[in-house]
Amino acid sequence: MTRNDDQDPTGQPTDSRADGGPAVGDHHETTEAHRLVPGMLPGADGMPLSDVTVLELGHIIAGPFCSMVLADLGAEVIKVEHPGGGDAVRDSSPTGNSSFNYVNRNKLGMTLDLKSDEGQDVFADLAAEADVLVENFAAGTAERLGVGYDDVLEHNEELVYCSIKGFNAGPYDEYPALDPVAEALSGVMSVTGHPDQPPVRCGTSLADMTASLYGAISVLAALRQRDKTGEGQHLTVPLYESTVALMGYWLAYTQAYDDVPEPIGAGHPNWAPYDVYQSADDEWVFVGPSSQGQWEAMCSALETDLHELAQYASLKDRREHVEALNEDIGELCAEFSASELIERLRGAGVPVAPINDTADVVEDEHLRATDALGPINVAEGEGEQIDVPRYPARSSAFERVENTDPPALGEDTDALLEALGYDDDEVERLHQTGAI
Incomplete structure (x- = not known):
């Protein structure tokens, strides 16, 4: 943060220097x-x-x-x-x-x-x-x-x-x-x-x-x-x-595609599903498969056939139907506790994470283990x-x-x-x- 007035680091006014005694000298x-x-x-x-x-x-x-x-x-x-x-x-x-x-x-x-x-x-x-x-x-x-x-x-x-x-x-x-x-x-x-x-x-x-x-x-x-x-x-x-x-890639996007991005919440328009979803015990969890293989692994781990539906078959399809997809994924995630959801998806190699608060981060086992x-x-x-x-x-x-x-x-x-x-x-x- 830079200060918006003429002050030194303590907030003291930076007017003229006070007159002092003789110089201490070069040491x-x-x-x-x-x-x-x-x-x-x-x-x-x-x-x-x-x-x-x-x-x-x-x-x-x-x-x-x-x-x-x-x-x-x-x-x-x-x-x-x-x-x-x-x-x-x-x-x-x-x-x-x-x-x-x-x-x-x-x-x-x-x-x-x-x-x-x-x-x-x-x-x-x-x-x-x-x-x-x-x-x-x-x-x-x-x-x-x-x-x-x-x-x-x-x-x-x-x-x-x-x-x-x-x-x-x-x-x-x-x-x-x-x-x-x-x-x-x-x-x-x-x-x-x-x-x-x-x-x-x-x-x-x-x-x-x-x-x-x-x-x-x-x-x-x-x-x-x-x-x-x-x-x-x-x-x-x-x-x-x-x-x-x-913001470099968003500036490149605006100029190349003549479009201005809207606020994106916790998601990203390049991937779907890719957002935070609420679990059965009312915890928020980020879920973000970033490849076709991860999408299919996610569906298998959560025991759903969503990946077999035509509107969700490819990443392009899922992006085009992202609102309906998020509703379906939200309902699916609500069937599991946060810990079970995370365990299943991590076991399947799907990017997933709980939404930690600062108290959670301080006690995080990985941070403690890695000093x-x-x-x-x-x-x-x-x-x-x-x-x-x-x-x-x-x-x-x-x-x-x-x-x-x-x-x-x-x-x-x-x-x-x-x-x-x-x-x-x-x-x-x-x-x-x-x-x-």
Whole structure:
């Protein structure tokens, strides 16, 4: 999510920088390695990005999710927040807290007032040591804060600077942008939901996370290119265009066949039957045979002769009679409990799945068996432990890092300053001035 006003990650106004005391000084020459605080991320040694340090000027979802992916690949991620409150969703509401806890695991936390001269000096030292910077301010805000690409370039010409914005440069680039804005503009909302019902957004932050993933991919490509050229670069990753990319085959369909798709519910017009159906015990189950063999296997498993009817003989026939077919399949599925329906169809090799809610997913036996979820202690409250998704891909060459807890506000500030070469007196003065 990108903010629609001139604010830093805590929601602080980005007016002129406050006058401060004398500059703290250049400390980056004391630190040669990219990883400022080794050993803070369990299992990072030997990971693909174990020698990469990432600065995150991120908030809410888009920026933090991008840097979380990089952290999962072994990068040292330093989340920079304003000392007056931090990320806008930190300790904000149950859903805001949950967003914060998930996307900010495996990071170090540092507070820094970017509107103060001392804060700017510390940021310059951090930027000089970093490999990557990720930010998702509203358009123009980073520049007004003095941490835009051209500003940071003065301290580090090799930096890969990733800006996650609402739009690429063009007619829309100054518009306020949120995840639903991108979903609405991209066409995602137009095909989500059911005909003759109001449009609905996806049930998770689809546009934010899509841009985050494109951001992480682009950062990896830029680091690879830097290996060849020795030069950094500025990446701009937009919510809108990234979400449009997800709609690619529907855009191709509209142009090739001069037709605009309606909302498709849980189904898909290319297959039939292919939808959710209610079982005898009032549970919803997705059933989707995607080949003629699977259709016939489905009918056999459910002890019906529907596949022998002429109107359902071929996929083309079934698509032409999809409304009647769905009624027949609905009546058929209503004869079985959800567990029996799933057992029969899985045994026949037919794609089928229960419609899990989030409580079901947390307890899913497959996710538990594959160690797909890992524990963290939440950032707010009394340290309650929850399980959140880990990096989903597996590699034959490296193991996944273990989850670490999302940082308390400014939790690692002093350790990072020490790594940069600041002595105790300098750190204390920065605390006293409110710069950290």
